[in-house]
Amino acid sequence: MVDMAITKVKTPGTLPDVDKLGFGQYFTDHMFVMDYATGKGWHSPRIVPYEQFELSPAAMVLHYGQAIFEGMKAFRTEDGRINLFRAKDNFRRLNRSAELVCIPQMDEKVLHDALIQLIETDKRWVPGKVGTSLYIRPFAIATDPFVGVKVSDTYKLFFILSPVGAYYAAGFNPVNIKVEDKYVRAVKGGLGEAKTAANYAASLKAQIEAKKEGFAQVLWLDAVERKYIEEVGTMNILFKIKGEIVTPALNGSILHGITRDSVLQLARDWGVKVTERRIAIDEVFEAHAKGELEEVFGSGTAAVISPVGELSWKGQKIVINNNKTGPFAQKMFDHVAGIQYGKIQDKFGWVETIAKV
Ligand SMILES: *Cc1c(COP(=O)(O)O)cnc(C)c1O
Numbered sequence: 001m002v003d004m005a006i007t008k009v010k011t012p013g014t015l016p017d018v019d020k021l022g023f024g025q026y027f028t029d030h031m032f033v034m035d036y037a038t039g040k041g042w043h044s045p046r047i048v049p050y051e052q053f054e055l056s057p058a059a060m061v062l063h064y065g066q067a068i069f070e071g072m073k074a075f076r077t078e079d080g081r082i083n084l085f086r087a088k089d090n091f092r093r094l095n096r097s098a099e100l101v102c103i104p105q106m107d108e109k110v111l112h113d114a115l116i117q118l119i120e121t122d123k124r125w126v127p128g129k130v131g132t133s134l135y136i137r138p139f140a141i142a143t144d145p146f147v148g149v150k151v152s153d154t155y156k157l158f159f160i161l162s163p164v165g166a167y168y169a170a171g172f173n174p175v176n177i178k179v180e181d182k183y184v185r186a187v188k189g190g191l192g193e194a195k196t197a198a199n200y201a202a203s204l205k206a207q208i209e210a211k212k213e214g215f216a217q218v219l220w221l222d223a224v225e226r227k228y229i230e231e232v233g234t235m236n237i238l239f240k241i242k243g244e245i246v247t248p249a250l251n252g253s254i255l256h257g258i259t260r261d262s263v264l265q266l267a268r269d270w271g272v273k274v275t276e277r278r279i280a281i282d283e284v285f286e287a288h289a290k291g292e293l294e295e296v297f298g299s300g301t302a303a304v305i306s307p308v309g310e311l312s313w314k315g316q317k318i319v320i321n322n323n324k325t326g327p328f329a330q331k332m333f334d335h336v337a338g339i340q341y342g343k344i345q346d347k348f349g350w351v352e353t354i355a356k357v
Contacts, residue, residue: 021165028122056145066142077342131166174309184223192253235298236260295326
């Protein structure tokens with residue numbers, strides 16, 4: 001384990017009502033922090049009370065967006081263990097995002113150890129109700145007080161923890177999605193593969209316009225031809241066409257989703273044909289016209305699986321599986337959640353039991 005100072009809160013916080021957790025609005029008592037300076041490297045790992053911190057108004061992250069983040073979850077099992085899901089893969093991706101925006105590489109073993117110690121410190125905050133979990137948000141920011149454009153020489157890394165509610169407390173609810181034909185999210189050679197602030201800033205205007213038009217989310221098309229499917233706001237997208245799972249290949253402009261990877265590995269393990277390739281939006285509409293489009297769903301850490309009930313593109317709407325959750329999406333959701341909560345055997349080594357409550 002990494003040797004680090006732990007400063008505990010004087011008065012532990014009151015736990016929120018498990019029925020009103022929602023997403024990302026409550027934070028636990030402590031956070032993990034580590035600093036970086038050129039010449040010194042990453043240093044001073046520590047667990048401290050969750051609190052506000054000082055930053056220069058000139059801090060580079062505020063001006064040029066040199067920022068990266070991750071999102072993953074820990075789960076409390078029925079018998080009181082805490083399971084962490086694929087954290088090592090998230091830390092690998094954090095370093096990949098870091099590389100793309102010139103943030104110095106971090107020691108993934110240190111990050112992993114630090115996370116386990118932080119969760120151990122705040123384990124009473126891991127909610128136990130079915131479907132709830134502890135959302136983990138690592139992030140790193142550039143802190144040089146300097147308003148010229150350059151790569152920063154100082155950074156801060158944080159892990160903050162948030163107990164979150166069941167995404168599907170009221171059952172699966174397929175979403176209606178707008179296929180975006182005006183705005184674009186990312187282009188190959190850009191930052192699309194990084195979990196970095198800029199990508200989300202770039203997505204807000206399209207998202208707001210789609211909401212006004214009555215859609216829950218947008219589905220992005222490629223930025224060059226506006227033809228090939230990319231991904232949804234914070235989810236990858238998968239199609240079931242004539243029994244086959246088809247999803248966009250990792251082409252340089254979409255995020256390498258860890259849930260996407262879990263879904264593909266499980267589908268292959270079940271003997272389902274899986275293809276990662278380019279998919280044109282016309283192809284999806286044609287498959288629907290021929291009665292071959294069986295299911296559409298998103299994949300991401302927050303929801304695991306999010307069924308898509310309707311897709312609209314340039315004013316044409318298709319309804320998928322009668323706007324009902326398909327059997328494959330349901331089975332996949334149940335299986336991934338079953339592994340996370342320790343109810344289904346984890347033959348892929350995705351889960352680590354890190355503490356007992
Ligand atoms: C985080 C994210 C995803 C999903 O990744 P997971 O690792 O499955 O949570 C997909 N697309 C974007 C743009 C994301 O930010």
